[in-house]
Amino acid sequence: MPPRVDREKCDGCKAEEEPLCAQICPGDLMVLGENKKAYCRAARDCWDCMSCTKVCPVGAIETRAPYQLGYHVAKLIPMMGTNTITWTCIDINGKVERFRYKNRTT
DSSP states (O other), X not given: OOOEEOTXXXXXXXXXXXXXXXXXXXXXXXXXXXXXXXXXXXXXXXXXXXXXXXXXXXXXXXXXXXXXXXTTTOEEXXXXXXXXXXXXXXXXXXXXXXXXXXXXXX
């Protein structure tokens, strides 16, 4: 599923020329609109890599699990740390689980 941008939270990376989500998107799909808010310009071409979701400094971008896997209310929320990433998983019943992993860096 393509990324969903919360327009209330998105600040367009302070209206930079190119926000972080656009810089990191491997498909070159994330862009700033005229309102200085990010959006995915071609949702059907999204690779579901979640790079934009992980890099967003204000947590404005989320990826929802496809309805075939968890219905529309299921979510995966990443929180990037310096050396770790913490995934918060919320299932269709609202049950929350968190998993922390070390970042793979060279």
